[in-house]
Amino acid sequence: MGSLLQRRQYLLILLCFFVFLWESRTAESRTLYYRWEVKSELKSPDCFKKLTLTINGRSPGPTIYAHQGDTVIVELKNSFVTENVAIHWHGIRQIGTPWSDGTEGVTQCPVLPGETFKYQFVVDRPGTYLYHAHYGMQREDGLYGSIVVWLPEGQTEPFAYDHDRNLILTDWYHKSSHEHSAGLAAPGSAFNWVGEPDSLLIQGRGRFNCSLGASATCNSSSPDCVLYPITVVPGRTYRLRVSSLTSLSALSFQIEGHTMTVVEADGHYVEPFQVSNLFIYSGETYSVLIKADQNPSRNYWITTNVVSRNSTTPLGLAIFNYYPNHQRKFPPTTPPAGPAWNAVAPRLAQSHAIKARQGFIHPPPKAADKVIVLLNTQNTVNGRRRWSLNNVSFNMPHTPYLIALKNNLLHTFSQAKPPTGYDFKNYNIFDPPPNPEATVSDAIYRLDFNSTVDIILQNANMMALNTSETHPWHLHGHDFWVLGYGEGKFDMFKDPSKYNLVNPIMKNTVPLHPFGWTALRFVADNPGVWAFHCHIDAHFFMGMGVVFEEGIEKVQKLPTSIMGCGESKRFIRP
């Protein structure tokens, strides 16, 4: 009897403890629940009517606003007619939830029309992140948006501002991504490539010149293409989150007459520095502080312009609107043209300038356990234009790696070890590839769990003489330390001594400049399978990526919702 009472008391205490745990948990973190529906709809983001992929009717989709530690649940309903979908949460490391990374072919099967897929993950760090389709080239058709993660209530940033605003920069084609991918996959694709973007969009809006002859489908008075305004109150300071999800273009971003102080990059605090224009590459996010300290009787242009390519695409425009001027009132000035497209030095200088903020430095491990050098080249495979790393062009398999590895379906992809370097001695990075024919492979890099890995991205000349493009490289599942950038060929014996091991910034996306190199370090401590690729949609589609596996044995039981394609179709037992 006494024993029973004791047991009851014990259970009661245990119950109270759990209630307390639950309460304290809910006090700190919430679960944010979203219901999204993706559709293909006719929209006119730059006044030209085009089939646009929308979320709940919008492109960009709804911004996710969360606090650090919150759990985000997105129930994604695919309402396309014949197309599948998958959404990647760009910059979210998916610790413990590698199946929610949304990378079709790597972490999940695609979501079929009519089906609803549940993404669930924790946003464990404050900062500016993104989401976008990660299937075929759907991102290019408008399926993207922002994730803003604030500090927990009561905590403050190490910089002061009055208001928080958000802009996503993109480029935009009037041809569909279906047309692009068909053109890229065709033989002689160099000649089928549709060329430069038609417009640059700021927060999903731009202005194509309808007088260029597409009257039936271009309507300059469409409400879809009213230039996006950022309204500011004179004297106040704004934190502007600026992200790029361009398909192709490297951009310079500027606000006419205003300097910007860079304070955050990819979710990490930056030792503040001022710029008059911000260079930004696809997949990057920044926060800049701007004081509304100019003549308040007028509006100012917000502009983007293409750099690194000699592009014919006109400036992207938005309005920096001083209250109480009308939001739609064009500034009296000509929009600033931005820096020269081919000036690499200022871009490299900005890359060098981005360091971790004092007091928020995460020092990197002193040395790497493994070094992988990736020579970035343009190539051909069977008469088709491709991109390769160490002469291997990536090909996505149809059984996602995460499923294949957890379920021992090792026959579904090559078990070869992809090359960790190239012929450093003899390869001239300033010449077109002497042997342009590349190998296609779906082999992956299998990393030792918790090992420290250095990646040296080495740029080179493309197929045409004297050309080398900027490639923004994005790593899933991790942040990496940016150890350094350099010009020319990376020297394994000399250049590592110049690495910044003191205050390197951590990022998830980093540019590889023309004819240059970029060195990164990360710790392979996140069990799962992770893509690392050029964030230019078309380049990844043409093979410019690799995949890392680490700690697969530590990954928990996979949800069956990610299965159903490739060899995992054999798991169907009615």
Next chain:
Amino acid sequence: MGSLLQRRQYLLILLCFFVFLWESRTAESRTLYYRWEVKSELKSPDCFKKLTLTINGRSPGPTIYAHQGDTVIVELKNSFVTENVAIHWHGIRQIGTPWSDGTEGVTQCPVLPGETFKYQFVVDRPGTYLYHAHYGMQREDGLYGSIVVWLPEGQTEPFAYDHDRNLILTDWYHKSSHEHSAGLAAPGSAFNWVGEPDSLLIQGRGRFNCSLGASATCNSSSPDCVLYPITVVPGRTYRLRVSSLTSLSALSFQIEGHTMTVVEADGHYVEPFQVSNLFIYSGETYSVLIKADQNPSRNYWITTNVVSRNSTTPLGLAIFNYYPNHQRKFPPTTPPAGPAWNAVAPRLAQSHAIKARQGFIHPPPKAADKVIVLLNTQNTVNGRRRWSLNNVSFNMPHTPYLIALKNNLLHTFSQAKPPTGYDFKNYNIFDPPPNPEATVSDAIYRLDFNSTVDIILQNANMMALNTSETHPWHLHGHDFWVLGYGEGKFDMFKDPSKYNLVNPIMKNTVPLHPFGWTALRFVADNPGVWAFHCHIDAHFFMGMGVVFEEGIEKVQKLPTSIMGCGESKRFIRP
């Protein structure tokens, strides 16, 4: 010991017997094995470059030539980037193989990119059949082709000809089916509908007038748009198989200066009759005999023109090429304009003229066990334009019916009984619908196995005053007897007495003429689930169809290859 010997002898005799069976089987019927790859490629079928869905690089895809009794196996590889696919074998009844009917949502889950799906079926009757995508509106983008089934070797047709030729007629849009379906699904879709086709194609080729202002994407010297030639030797007789897979258009087909004798319709022999032009509706196939008996020193136009709609689409053209004139030599004449679009009487007359050929009559059952009257109306649902039957607009579920019914997943679709009639007394078919708002439903008609079912298709006025379109209705899994056509409102008490029960033709597709009715009879003797729908892609997409189930308990174990979507995703057990 003696017993063992006897057993061995017995087994030997049994083995010989099976070898004999196998031999006799292979002597009669073969297995035809095809490997197809579907892709999305830039093609210029009418000189205007458009993303076209191809099979092994071609649109139309390869023609399947088989003999009656052959087994056809098509291993279909989906090489689209983000789109699924399913292919329907139009006119093949799929007796014993209902899972090979290729109707996404009804008989299978769609086939994912990168996957290979095996269709296997017996072509059990000679005649002219078709195949085409049956998913979303993909057919419209070029995914279609012909199936020609010959009599077994040694047997002859009841009509004589020297050569066998084949033509598929289509209409063609420069906008993609994605744009169409997005337009149709949008609110106020009546205004978003992209209008008349840009071209009519004959065997996948036509000629758009490039001077109409699309210079960058229109190239009148593209080899893709060389007019298709049918080369004939003077004096010989040709069996020309003419099929229509238009998205929208009812057509008149003619060969300048030549009369045609109609001898086959949808795989059934027709009591021969002559026409100068053949009216043909989407989903129909005909064989006509043509004697090359005209002046052989020149070529002649083959033309198609739109009827039943006041269309702006120019004539479709091909060349009836008298050997040895050059195949590309245009005839010296102006192509014949064809009959007036709005003359219903000659079309009705042709419908009446098509009877089963003497000696090949399959008499229908004398009476029906069940009569279903389907009032065809244009409607609205939540501000969107739809089509309905008895005010119910069909909505495809995402768990295919065949899987749902065999696996008792009855919660995946409405278990209501759809209406078998409408308010016959009070409904005025010459007025727009008084209550245009329709109900959307995925309920199906469950038929008693082996019962005889009559379907009365009743046309009516559309949403606009004084308009009624032609709807070609196609039944999967069966042929039906065409009991009669009439003008105005079908009278259940008087009109059945006029049914042709003597020599009705059997078909799988039949027109419902403007403001008229069409009566069909079929026997529900094919275990499975079968769609019955308007063959205009856009109309079915907007709800103009129903589904029949019969003998589901007699369907053999379903292949798991058709599963993996909707609720059948729950069958995944790793």
